[in-house]
Amino acid sequence: MSEVTAVLAISHRDLLKFLRDPARMVSTFVFPLIFIGALGGSLQATFGRSSDVNLLEFTFTGVFAMTLFQTTAFGLISLIEDRENDLTQEIFVSPISRYSIVLGKILGETLVAFPQGLVIVVFAAILRIEVTPERMLALLPTGIAACLLGGSFGLVILANLSSQRAANQIFPFILLPQYFLAGVFNPIANLPWYLELLSRISPLRYAVDLARGAYYFGRPDYERVVLDAPVVDLAITAVLFCAFLGLGTVLFVRGERNR
Numbered sequence: 001m002s003e004v005t006a007v008l009a010i011s012h013r014d015l016l017k018f019l020r021d022p023a024r025m026v027s028t029f030v031f032p033l034i035f036i037g038a039l040g041g042s043l044q045a046t047f048g049r050s051s052d053v054n055l056l057e058f059t060f061t062g063v064f065a066m067t068l069f070q071t072t073a074f075g076l077i078s079l080i081e082d083r084e085n086d087l088t089q090e091i092f093v094s095p096i097s098r099y100s101i102v103l104g105k106i107l108g109e110t111l112v113a114f115p116q117g118l119v120i121v122v123f124a125a126i127l128r129i130e131v132t133p134e135r136m137l138a139l140l141p142t143g144i145a146a147c148l149l150g151g152s153f154g155l156v157i158l159a160n161l162s163s164q165r166a167a168n169q170i171f172p173f174i175l176l177p178q179y180f181l182a183g184v185f186n187p188i189a190n191l192p193w194y195l196e197l198l199s200r201i202s203p204l205r206y207a208v209d210l211a212r213g214a215y216y217f218g219r220p221d222y223e224r225v226v227l228d229a230p231v232v233d234l235a236i237t238a239v240l241f242c243a244f245l246g247l248g249t250v251l252f253v254r255g256e257r258n259r
Helices: 002-019 022-050 055-075 078-084 087-092 098-126 133-158 164-181 193-200 203-216 230-257
Strands: none
Touching: 002 098, 055 098, 055 133, 055 164, 055 203, 078 098, 078 133, 098 133, 098 230, 133 164, 133 203, 133 230, 164 193, 164 203, 203 230
């Protein structure tokens, strides 16, 4: 019970920090809506008649998974902030597992990301994207999977970075190519072999494809949109999460001990 209490306490702290930062709240809600409304709408208006797929729906599902993945990954920058404030050293002297500390941070950033997912779904309904209650229920577990994968991926990247400035410079460099390799805005069914290889090692690909598998399930355009079966995406997501969590925790603890 002490480990569970520690996880909940750390996650509650991160959620409160988000709720007390209005500028961060506004920015995290606005940018995904711009992606869907401006980019998705322009793609649909330009290529919609010649495409077999509704590009507004295609962009919505990609942005939904991308936002949850990215928000949780970026949120792990708070580890560096806590390190600079010597908070992690204070936590480490407490009798709780290192995995509990890391899971608490990931859970906290997941709680921060989920309201954004809800806002995206509401905005999609305003744009007349068909989001039925059944599809909302199907998107819920895929959103959780995207958050967990994003958090563990962010942990690996941030574990040995020394400052928030370095994190803010490196993270966009790592995430931006994944927008295109994961097919957030563009179909990637027929990539050249070298881009296909890069796409396969992009963690965001599996979060996006899993969300699309849930949204398009049972529809005629399922085969044209979804790359792999949802069970395959889920299995790969679970393996990557465990691998990133284990490796990231080891690197993070080592970095703290070497300070």
